[in-house]
Amino acid sequence: MTETLEKYFVPEPSKYPIFGSIALLMFGSGAVMWLHEVGAGPWVFFLGVAVLIYMLFGWFGQVVRESETGKYGRQVDRSFRWSMGWFIFSEVMFFAAFFGALFYARVFSVPMLGSGDNEALLWPGFAAAWPTAGPQPADAFTPMGAWGIPALNTLILLSSGATVTWAHYGLLKGARGQFKLGLLLTVLLGATFLGFQIYEYLHAYADLNLRLDSGIYGSTFFMLTGFHGLHVTIGAIMLTVMLGRAIAGHFTPEHHFAFEAAAWYWHFVDVVWLLLFVVVYWL
The missing domain is CATH 1.10.287.70 (Helix Hairpins)
Incomplete structure (x- = not known):
């Protein structure tokens, strides 16, 4: 044969x-x-x-x-899938470094600096409590609370994950109206998330005196939320391109990995935000 x-x-x-x-x-x-x-x-x-x-x-x-x-045939499609998978893995490692820095600061560095001889000889009066700017003198600030814009943004991103999945199901069953509407809703939800994040940053600087130079808390807060916001921006751009291609008649139920890749990326930023909301805002 x-x-x-x-x-x-x-x-x-x-x-x-x-x-x-x-x-x-x-x-x-x-x-x-x-x-x-x-x-x-x-x-x-x-x-x-x-x-x-x-x-x-x-x-x-x-x-x-x-x-x-x-x-492009099945082999090219398979190579694209492997490539996107490894790319997302590299992004996981990128955020793991920042979450690791936050974990090390909260669990090891801050308690060590405020205990025993370190506190008595080097940093007298330093209270090892989180959030903190660290042992060096710094302007007082108010930490960002979880219940407000951060919680609303969590609901927005979770909803966007549902709408992009709904769009995918529409494409798989040939319902192109559902596909395009789901993509449009996802892009709008992503833009709304970014708008609230910009407002949150303005509120942090103007009302909470929370800045990038507010010690270890300020630097980890803005680095984690800022890089996540950058990734949401990239994901929203990717999905906007997918929406344009969908309107132009691209993608079929059998051939649509470009859209799937953008959806994978969007689900990735959703998961990162959930972890970020818990360890940065809530705990």
């Missing part, structure tokens, strides 16, 4: 990786120059951003055209 082997698609050599490398070099070097108040820093930074946007539109546009013309 003979077996027909599927041909694996091999793309032509691309110019976009070198453009991406140049963009990241300009982006990073421009940011450093800007921080050191070099006059050309902002220009180099934003030129890097422009080149990066050109690369993203060009490269992903090429991939979309190749996909829509039927050049």
